[in-house]
Amino acid sequence: GCKEAQPGAVKAVPDVSEAAFRALLTYVYSDRLKLDDQNVLDVMCKSHQYDMRYLYTHCMRYVLHHISKGNVVAWLIAAEARGLDGAFGVALRFVAAHFRAIRRDGGGQFAVLQGHPELMLRILEAI
Numbered sequence: 001g002c003k004e005a006q007p008g009a010v011k012a013v014p015d016v017s018e019a020a021f022r023a024l025l026t027y028v029y030s031d032r033l034k035l036d037d038q039n040v041l042d043v044m045c046k047s048h049q050y051d052m053r054y055l056y057t058h059c060m061r062y063v064l065h066h067i068s069k070g071n072v073v074a075w076l077i078a079a080e081a082r083g084l085d086g087a088f089g090v091a092l093r094f095v096a097a098h099f100r101a102i103r104r105d106g107g108g109q110f111a112v113l114q115g116h117p118e119l120m121l122r123i124l125e126a127i
Contacts, residue, residue: 017042027055035062037071045082063087067094069102073109076123077116096126 016024020042027033033055035043044059046052067075072094079088095102102109113120 016046020046024055033058035059037066037075040066041075041078041082041084041087044084044087048084060086060090063090067091069098069106070109072098072102073106073112076119077112080116080119092122092126095123099123099127 017039019036020039023034023039023043024046033043035058040059040062044056044063047055047059063075067090072091075087076091076095078084079091110120113123
């Protein structure tokens, strides 16, 4: 039988959410990809780590097309934490370009940045 079918044979992949891991496995086995705002940066991080360039590019396209006032601050924090420079740059430029609108309509997103003063400084420098 399959080695994976043995009890205890399947090990968790560290530093990746279950949803992102499912998306990765689906992509690897079926060439289909289901990204959403919650899993895209985890998938992007793992695709970078495993040098899956096409998948990384697909994730970056998702970020470019789906970034919004509602998700940008969370993505900025997550991209910085995961070392995703491309996604971080996109998010930082979006925040800088839409700062007033995010502050007005973003549902208090900037409050999260109290725990990330270095990111708030980067935003202020980018404005």
